[in-house]
Amino acid sequence: MTDAATDPTLLRPHAEQQYAHELAALARLDDRPRPPSWQLSPWAVVTYLLGGELSDGTVVTPKYVGPRRLMEVAVATLATDRALLLLGVPGTAKTWVSEHLSAAISGTSTRLVQGTAGTSEDAVRYGWNYARLLAEGPSADALVPSPIMTAMRDGAIARIEELTRIPADVQDALITILSEKTLPVAELGIEVQANKGFNVIATANDRDRGVNELSSALRRRFNTVVLPLPASEEDEVAIVTRRVEQLGSALELPALPTAADEIRRVVTVFRELRQGVTTDGRTKLKSPSGTLSTAEAISVVTGGLALSAHFGDGILRSADIAAGILGSVVKDPVADRVVWSEYLEAVVRERPEWADFYRACREITG
Numbered sequence: 001m002t003d004a005a006t007d008p009t010l011l012r013p014h015a016e017q018q019y020a021h022e023l024a025a026l027a028r029l030d031d032r033p034r035p036p037s038w039q040l041s042p043w044a045v046v047t048y049l050l051g052g053e054l055s056d057g058t059v060v061t062p063k064y065v066g067p068r069r070l071m072e073v074a075v076a077t078l079a080t081d082r083a084l085l086l087l088g089v090p091g092t093a094k095t096w097v098s099e100h101l102s103a104a105i106s107g108t109s110t111r112l113v114q115g116t117a118g119t120s121e122d123a124v125r126y127g128w129n130y131a132r133l134l135a136e137g138p139s140a141d142a143l144v145p146s147p148i149m150t151a152m153r154d155g156a157i158a159r160i161e162e163l164t165r166i167p168a169d170v171q172d173a174l175i176t177i178l179s180e181k182t183l184p185v186a187e188l189g190i191e192v193q194a195n196k197g198f199n200v201i202a203t204a205n206d207r208d209r210g211v212n213e214l215s216s217a218l219r220r221r222f223n224t225v226v227l228p229l230p231a232s233e234e235d236e237v238a239i240v241t242r243r244v245e246q247l248g249s250a251l252e253l254p255a256l257p258t259a260a261d262e263i264r265r266v267v268t269v270f271r272e273l274r275q276g277v278t279t280d281g282r283t284k285l286k287s288p289s290g291t292l293s294t295a296e297a298i299s300v301v302t303g304g305l306a307l308s309a310h311f312g313d314g315i316l317r318s319a320d321i322a323a324g325i326l327g328s329v330v331k332d333p334v335a336d337r338v339v340w341s342e343y344l345e346a347v348v349r350e351r352p353e354w355a356d357f358y359r360a361c362r363e364i365t366g
């Protein structure tokens with residue numbers, strides 16, 4: 001295997017590559033009991049997610065910012081025979097947490113099934129290499145295992161993204177896997193039985209239609225952990241700051257030292273519009289149709305950094321984030337534009353320290 005952890009040309013290394021040194025240090029120092037096939041103890045997995053300093057001085061960076069208890073419940077679930085469903089509105093780190101959990105527990109986050117309306121049973125169970133199938137007939141060599149089948153064999157975590165987008169009959173293929181822990185291959189008259197350590201992390205977005213269509217039989221196989229929006233402005237600023245730093249360095253954008261004010265402004269605008277009231281509680285606001293998630297705040301700031309680095313003076317300014325904010329807020333060209341104009345005039349304009357931002361917004365709102 002090549003040492004991808006140090007390959008600087010990768011656009012986006014997997015969690016287990018990017019944080020290989022943290023995972024190695026945790027594994028070395030972790031003397032608590034590990035469930036079968038786990039690379040780390042549950043305690044060390046939670047430390048990996050929430051960050052901390054190890055006894056040898058290694059600093060573990062926080063990946064998830066939020067209640068520790070939620071991560072403890074998620075990790076404890078994975079040590080049982082029940083699967084884990086991470087549920088939440090868009091941009092609450094469901095995919096992010098799922099990737100880091102499987103990296104920490106199984107050492108790899110790549111056994112992944114992406115759920116879409118077109119996900120077939122093959123993607124969940126197994127498929128065939130048709131050239132071999134035609135030449136040799138059904139044989140173990142012609143079988144193409146799904147990531148789930150591979151995880152069962154390896155006693156590892158498999159991930160299913162956007163579970164609720166998968167058609168109901170395909171979802172049902174999971175029931176046997178999750179309850180009997182076996183995957184029959186009828187064509188070969190065999191079955192693949194899961195080894196200890198196998199489990200599934202699924203994510204689902206509770207804004208998507210169809211969430212309630214998760215069959216109750218399947219739902220009973222999952223423990224659900226709901227990931228909340230960041231509780232406080234401080235938390236959200238911390239998340240955006242950290243992620244923007246990481247993304248900026250991965251994209252090799254020049255580091256901008258004075259981004260803190262603009263980051264706080266983006267987060268404030270997003271939170272106020274999302275919650276329908278200003279931070280001081282005085283002015284009620286209409287909320288726009290979009291979700292204004294933390295993930296979008298991260299892209300607004302990253303986009304602003306690129307603007308400022310390539311077309312500005314290298315300092316993140318209001319004008320660099322105004323267009324991004326407008327794009328996130330105004331998803332519906334009529335209704336959201338009204339919401340935005342009201343916010344601009346009633347709130348932004350009244351804040352003297354936001355004068356630059358007000359001007360920049362007026363310029364592009366027209």
Ligand SMILES: Nc1ncnc2c1ncn2[C@@H]1O[C@H](COP(=O)(O)OP(=O)(O)OP(=O)(O)O)[C@@H](O)[C@H]1O
Nearest residue numbers: 063064065066090091092093094095096205294295
């Ligand atoms: N509480 C949080 N802690 C750390 N990072 C967070 C948090 N909330 C959001 N993020 C960041 O937001 C980004 C988007 O997260 P992610 O893609 O996992 O969201 P999601 O819940 O899967 O959204 P979707 O429903 O759209 O798939 C990630 O870069 C993640 O780091």
Ligand SMILES: [Mg+2]
Nearest residue numbers: 094095096203
């Ligand atoms: Mg996701």
